[in-house]
Amino acid sequence: QKEVEQNSGPLSVPEGAIASLNCTYSDRGSQSFFWYRQYSGKSPELIMFIYSNGDKEDGRFTAQLNKASQYVSLLIRDSQPSDSATYLCASSYTGANSKLTFGKGITLSVRP
C-alpha cells in the first residue's frame, strides 16, 4: 500500500519567516514528487515537482528530495499571508498511466 504522510498541522509562521513543510513516502519505487497549494474552496494548484535528489528552487519555493530517507520537503522563504493555504504532497511512478498518491495535506497560516 503506497502511502504519503504529511506531518500534522496546522502550521503557523510569522510573515517573513521560512515555512518548512515535510512529507514522507512509503514506496521506494516512487520517482516523481509534487507539491500542490490549495486555497480554501479552490482546486489544487501545482507549485513544484521534483524527481532528482537534492534541491530545486523556484522563486521563494524550494523543494528538497532525499530518496534514501524517503522524504520530500517544501521550503517557503519570506512567507507572506497570501501563502496561507493547504499544501498537498504527492508521489508517482514515472511513466505513462501512473497515478498520484496524495497526502492529506497540511494547513499553513502566515500571520501578519
Added chain:
Amino acid sequence: SQTIHQWPATLVQPVGSPLSLECTVEGTSNPNLYWYRQAAGRGLQLLFYSVGIGQISSEVPQNLSASRPQDRQFILSSKKLLLSDSGFYLCAYTRSAYNEQFFGPGTRLTVL
C-alpha cells in the same frame, strides 16, 4: 497552452436524483484524465481515471460511473445520488511522463 474546464461550478441535488458532471481539456491531445472527490476536511480520493477514449478504470466501488466519449471529454455520472456523494469533485489531466497533474476548477456538489 492547456486549459481544463468543469461544469457546473456548484450543484445542489436531492437524494435519489441523477448526476452528470462534465470535464473538458483544451490544448492537448490524448491526455490521461482523472476524477477525484474531496469530502469536507478530507484528502483527495481518486474515483476514476482514463488513458484513452472509452477506457475507464475505477478505483473505488460506488454508485458513480465515468465515461470518456471523446479524447478531451470526461463525464462523471450517477443514476441515484446518496447523501455521502456530497463533496468537491475535481477533474485533472496529465501531460507528460512525469505525471504532473493539473486540476480543473471543480464542482461543489451538495446532496440534500
